[in-house]
Amino acid sequence: MDLFPLWNSLRIAAISALLVFLLGVAAARWVSKAPRGLKAALDVLFTLPLVLPPTVVGYLLILLLGPEHALGAALLRLFGAKILMRWWAAVLAVSVVVFPLMYRTARGAFESFNEDLADAGRTLGLSDAYIFWHIRMPVCRPGIAAGLVLAFARALGEYGATSMVVGFIPGRTATVATQVAFLWQNQGYTEAGRRALLFWICINVAISAAVLVTVNLLERRSPRHGS
Amino acid sequence: MALEVQIEKRLGAFRLELAFRTQRELLALLGASGSGKSVTLRCIAGLLRPDRGRIVLNGRVLFDSEARIDLPPQQRRVGYLFQNDALFPHKTLLENLELGLHAKPKAQRRALAEQWLARFRLSELAGSLPAALSGGERQRAALARTLAAEPEALLLDEPFSALDEYLKWQLELELAQTLEQYGGDAILVTHSRDEVCRLAKRVCVLNRGRSEPLRSTGELMTAPGTLGAALLSGCKNVSPVTLLPGGGLRCEAWGWELPALPLPEGLTHVGIRAHSLRPGPGPISLDCRVERVIDNVFSDIIMLRAPGPGLLRMETPRGAVGGCRTLRVHVEPGEILLLTGGEAP
Numbered sequence: 001m002d003l004f005p006l007w008n009s010l011r012i013a014a015i016s017a018l019l020v021f022l023l024g025v026a027a028a029r030w031v032s033k034a035p036r037g038l039k040a041a042l043d044v045l046f047t048l049p050l051v052l053p054p055t056v057v058g059y060l061l062i063l064l065l066g067p068e069h070a071l072g073a074a075l076l077r078l079f080g081a082k083i084l085m086r087w088w089a090a091v092l093a094v095s096v097v098v099f100p101l102m103y104r105t106a107r108g109a110f111e112s113f114n115e116d117l118a119d120a121g122r123t124l125g126l127s128d129a130y131i132f133w134h135i136r137m138p139v140c141r142p143g144i145a146a147g148l149v150l151a152f153a154r155a156l157g158e159y160g161a162t163s164m165v166v167g168f169i170p171g172r173t174a175t176v177a178t179q180v181a182f183l184w185q186n187q188g189y190t191e192a193g194r195r196a197l198l199f200w201i202c203i204n205v206a207i208s209a210a211v212l213v214t215v216n217l218l219e220r221r222s223p224r225h226g227s
Numbered sequence: 228m229a230l231e232v233q234i235e236k237r238l239g240a241f242r243l244e245l246a247f248r249t250q251r252e253l254l255a256l257l258g259a260s261g262s263g264k265s266v267t268l269r270c271i272a273g274l275l276r277p278d279r280g281r282i283v284l285n286g287r288v289l290f291d292s293e294a295r296i297d298l299p300p301q302q303r304r305v306g307y308l309f310q311n312d313a314l315f316p317h318k319t320l321l322e323n324l325e326l327g328l329h330a331k332p333k334a335q336r337r338a339l340a341e342q343w344l345a346r347f348r349l350s351e352l353a354g355s356l357p358a359a360l361s362g363g364e365r366q367r368a369a370l371a372r373t374l375a376a377e378p379e380a381l382l383l384d385e386p387f388s389a390l391d392e393y394l395k396w397q398l399e400l401e402l403a404q405t406l407e408q409y410g411g412d413a414i415l416v417t418h419s420r421d422e423v424c425r426l427a428k429r430v431c432v433l434n435r436g437r438s439e440p441l442r443s444t445g446e447l448m449t450a451p452g453t454l455g456a457a458l459l460s461g462c463k464n465v466s467p468v469t470l471l472p473g474g475g476l477r478c479e480a481w482g483w484e485l486p487a488l489p490l491p492e493g494l495t496h497v498g499i500r501a502h503s504l505r506p507g508p509g510p511i512s513l514d515c516r517v518e519r520v521i522d523n524v525f526s527d528i529i530m531l532r533a534p535g536p537g538l539l540r541m542e543t544p545r546g547a548v549g550g551c552r553t554l555r556v557h558v559e560p561g562e563i564l565l566l567t568g569g570e571a572p
């Protein structure tokens with residue numbers, strides 16, 4: 001059995017999760033400090049990919065990154081290669097789709113943070129950077145970690161946007177999700193096809209279950225916030 | 228050695244206007260909830276920026292709106308004790324203390340932190356996380372951490388409010404002792420008259436965002452001067468008054484006419500403390516119906532129906548007033564509190 005889809009899914013999910021972790025935490029911190037009007041607008045913008053159909057996200061990316069669009073053309077010139085239909089284009093698509101998961105859980109963690117802790121740090125003379133990295137982030141860590149794991153899990157299973165942006169090229173862009181769809185559409189009626197489908201479904205369920213167990217463990221371990 | 232504060236701050240519809248000057252003492256800031264006490268402390272610590280004014284600590288300008296000086300909290304050397312300890316929950320007590328000592332050379336921090344914990348009888352808990360401690364221990368640790376940073380002024384934001392009655396008293400004793408050794412300026416924010424009297428010699432009353440002139444705690448009790456201060460000082464009976472042609476006063480709430488007294492300008496109310504009302508006849512007396520006798524453990528609270536629409540509250544030793552239905556009560560002229568600053572009747 002060719003395990004390329006599993007390996008490809010894992011690398012796409014891992015890179016997207018890392019990217020989304022950095023951007024999502026930064027966006028969450030920024031929005032949690034923003035004035036009320038701006039906050040509401042940014043919140044809608046950052047959450048939109050969660051409620052849009054992934055195919056719509058995929059199509060918007062195609063418009064943006066295709067050679068007809070200025071951005072796509074610039075990237076084409078810069079890298080000398082087309083973005084779409086490459087495995088790393090899937091990283092972009094998946095990142096956009098899972099960004100809201102990371103952003104919203106991190107924002108929730110930041111907003112339930114007891115600001116007295118930061119104020120106490122400031123009156124004790126600790127720098128704002130120290131307070132962010134050594135007080136705010138560790139205290140918010142359970143929420144942020146749960147967001148990261150959820151984002152990773154969702155990234156592993158992303159189908160709609162991925163299939164729009166990179167299609168299904170065996171050995172090049174195939175992921176677990178697109179592999180399952182391909183098998184069902186083309187070999188679902190053969191015994192071998194059904195066995196292959198079952199194999200991929202078992203892998204999928206096992207990974208997802210492991211992720212959810214991790215999330216639950218993280219939430220149970222969360223230390224008491226300063227009341 | 229003094230903390231000079233003169234600030235204005237607008238927060239939505241709320242307006243804070245406040246001025247006081249401490250003289251190497253513990254000053255109490257007494258106000259009802261929502262009167263701007265915490266806002267005041269946050270402005271002094273640099274956690275909130277006043278719209279206008281000046282804050283000077285021991286000759287060092289912390290804030291001056293005209294000179295555009297606004298030191299960050301890190302440079303103010305002002306300690307802040309929060310209502311809920313604000314210990315860092317992911318750090319042990321020892322690590323919390325070390326963070327308070329971060330201005331010291333690294334090699335000394337551990338030993339100093341251990342000394343501070345020992346001084347507050349917390350040595351055995353040095354390795355515990357704050358969540359494993361009782362409320363009293365946490366607040367003691369927070370006080371130790373605040374003092375370890377060697378602040379020039381100490382701000383105490385209702386430090387007892389989250390504690391049980393018994394722990395409150397323990398911590399209050401401890402705090403009183405600590406402050407005697409501290410020697411800098413401290414401001415205690417509270418809405419408890421009892422804490423004010425026990426801990427401070429002078430008090431600043433904050434009445435709906437406006438500060439009244441500083442006075443001694445004794446004066447707050449004997450001559451509060453304004454309606455707001457009288458209520459905060461625990462006066463249970465207040466009534467709007469109208470002046471009578473002969474120079475006397477009529478208390479509208481109780482239908483009680485008082486003889487001519489030396490009246491302050493702008494008098495609007497009088498107050499009579501519950502224990503200033505005594506049974507029996509006297510030069511200033513009133514016939515009342517006994518509405519209710521409430522057992523207050525070591526005293527009786529007697530609610531009296533006066534001829535006017537309001538009730539009078541009297542406090543007597545237990546059993547001092549028998550089962551009578553009517554009662555004549557009197558008050559000494561010197562114990563009638565003459566108050567300004569209320570709404571006109």
